[in-house]
Amino acid sequence: xxxxxxxxxxxxxxxxxxILLFAMAVRVPTDxxxxxxxxxxxxxxxxxxxxxxxxxxxxxxxxxxxxHSWGSQIVIYGIYEIFGGAGKPGDSGNIGLALYMAGLxxxxxxxxxxxxxxxxxxxxxxxVIGAAxxxxxxxxxxxxxxxxxxxxxxxxxxxxxxxxxxxLWLIPVIIVIWVNLHGGFAIGFIFLFGSIAGExxxxxxxxxxxxVVEWARLKKMLLVTAVSIPLxxxxxxxxxMLGYPFxxxxxxxxxxxxxxxxxxxxxxxxxxxxxxxxxxxLVVAGLGSRRMDWTDLVLVCGTVFMALTAGRNIAxxxxxxxxxxxxHLDTWLTDRGWQxxxxxxxxxxxxxxxxxxxxxxxxxxLVKVAAALNTETVRAAQEEYFPVExxxxxxxxxxxxxxFNSYNWGGYLMFAAPDVPVYVDxxxxxxxDDFLREYLDTVFLRDRWQETLDEQDIGFVAIEARxxxxxxxxxxxxxxxEYQFDAGRSAVFVRIPDQAADx
Numbered sequence: 405x406x407x408x409x410x411x412x413x414x415x416x417x418x419x420x421x422x423i424l425l426f427a428m429a430v431r432v433p434t435d436x437x438x439x440x441x442x443x444x445x446x447x448x449x450x451x452x453x454x455x456x457x458x459x460x461x462x463x464x465x466x467x468x469x470x471x472h473s474w475g476s477q478i479v480i481y482g483i484y485e486i487f488g489g490a491g492k493p494g495d496s497g498n499i500g501l502a503l504y505m506a507g508l509x510x511x512x513x514x515x516x517x518x519x520x521x522x523x524x525x526x527x528x529x530x531x532v533i534g535a536a537x538x539x540x541x542x543x544x545x546x547x548x549x550x551x552x553x554x555x556x557x558x559x560x561x562x563x564x565x566x567x568x569x570x571x572l573w574l575i576p577v578i579i580v581i582w583v584n585l586h587g588g589f590a591i592g593f594i595f596l597f598g599s600i601a602g603e604x605x606x607x608x609x610x611x612x613x614x615x616v617v618e619w620a621r622l623k624k625m626l627l628v629t630a631v632s633i634p635l636x637x638x639x640x641x642x643x644x645m646l647g648y649p650f651x652x653x654x655x656x657x658x659x660x661x662x663x664x665x666x667x668x669x670x671x672x673x674x675x676x677x678x679x680x681x682x683x684x685x686l687v688v689a690g691l692g693s694r695r696m697d698w699t700d701l702v703l704v705c706g707t708v709f710m711a712l713t714a715g716r717n718i719a720x721x722x723x724x725x726x727x728x729x730x731x732h733l734d735t736w737l738t739d740r741g742w743q744x745x746x747x748x749x750x751x752x753x754x755x756x757x758x759x760x761x762x763x764x765x766x767x768x769x770l771v772k773v774a775a776a777l778n779t780e781t782v783r784a785a786q787e788e789y790f791p792v793e794x795x796x797x798x799x800x801x802x803x804x805x806x807x808f809n810s811y812n813w814g815g816y817l818m819f820a821a822p823d824v825p826v827y828v829d830x831x832x833x834x835x836x837d838d839f840l841r842e843y844l845d846t847v848f849l850r851d852r853w854q855e856t857l858d859e860q861d862i863g864f865v866a867i868e869a870r871x872x873x874x875x876x877x878x879x880x881x882x883x884x885x886e887y888q889f890d891a892g893r894s895a896v897f898v899r900i901p902d903q904a905a906d907x
Contacts, residue, residue, distance in 0.1 A: 445481025494783025805863015
């Protein structure tokens with residue numbers, strides 16, 4: 405009975421908020437890179453070893469490969485298997501993938517919520533905007549661990565700075581776990597270095613601010629950071645992981661041709677919540693009486709620069725900016741006397757109404773999740789996004805010779821047609837700039853595109869049917885025989901042997 409009566413307005417609103425956030429985060433797994441992570445996790449468990457060289461492509465086979473996400477790949481593959489994944493579009497394993505993504509997304513936003521200020525409505529309003537902005541990053545890939553752990557590290561720094569609660573000793577432990585889950589561990593150091601820089605500036609120019617971490621306590625932050633850096637080497641690849649983030653960012657093709665690594669396109673609606681979060685923060689910080697804390701300023705400026713440089717960093721900005729938005733929004737509302745006083749307890753009909761509302765929202769969330777993960781819905785979406793029939797063709801009667809495939813399909817084909825080595829896939833850190841540019845030159849018919857196919861003994865090309873390369877190969881029926889799949893969306897061009905050479 406006591407539990408029944410504890411459903412206050414604050415708790416009701418928070419519960420509704422996170423039910424809706426979880427439901428929003430559940431979506432059909434249509435990211436092609438998800439599948440090479442699953443394939444890698446399967447490889448690790450089957451052979452009981454972490455790969456040191458590439459086993460999946462014919463262009464980089466046997467070359468050094470840092471599988472920075474090996475730990476999370478085991479988790480993702482395990483979840484896929486536990487839920488009954490059978491390697492087919494729409495199978496029940498997709499439910500596990502979607503729940504994995506939604507669970508980590510919701511947990512990450514829970515840490516963000518704990519950093520927010522103001523009443524529950526201010527927090528809920530800001531969190532919805534922050535979650536909508538961060539959602540561009542959410543997909544069932546290892547990066548979800550980086551999202552959640554990044555929020556956790558910032559929350560621990562928040563506790564130390566604003567609540568005088570010291571849990572900083574957890575950060576080195578988190579770093580050791582993180583570096584074996586995903587290469588995004590650099591996000592943790594961005595928050596650490598940004599916070600230290602902000603506190604140093606605060607001590608120099610605003611020492612009387614009660615929120616500034618004084619020099620004596622700042623030493624603890626420096627010590628934790630110094631201890632965490634060498635711990636990055638505690639992984640199967642040792643000290644190489646220290647330079648991994650810089651190596652990945654240094655690949656020019658990522659920024660030039662891969663959407664998530666390019667600057668956000670504000671013509672696309674999915675980037676509008678990011679713009680709303682940024683503009684809203686600027687408005688309330690400018691109009692309110694509260695001066696922005698130096699650490700908040702450093703973190704917001706640093707992460708917004710990252711987000712404007714690469715769209716995948718919008719989620720990092722959302723983690724840092726959402727709590728700052730609540731601080732200044734609450735101050736702005738207080739300045740104008742616009743405060744909603746919440747009842748601490750509710751009784752009688754109001755209590756019953758609250759419980760009915762919560763149950764209805766929960767049921768509605770379950771209906772949304774069930775609809776999103778309906779087998780037919782998932783199958784239809786994946787058959788539209790992935791070359792499903794191409795994979796079936798390669799499994800049943802693979803053409804002779806090596807495959808040249810679409811970059812966008814590499815991850816899926818690695819999983820769905822595992823016996824056919826890929827030409828390229830989403831492991832951009834494995835394929836250097838020169839290789840990827842040569843791939844693009846071939847796809848867009850530049851320079852020596854035909855020579856590339858000849859010199860690498862390409863026996864067949866699996867590519868989007870409307871791509872530039874497909875259109876060109878279609879004009880060469882004496883050299884390439886075309887097979888169309890997936891309702892005409894996909895094509896495989898098989899090289900016709902040179903009769904003169906055979907004679």
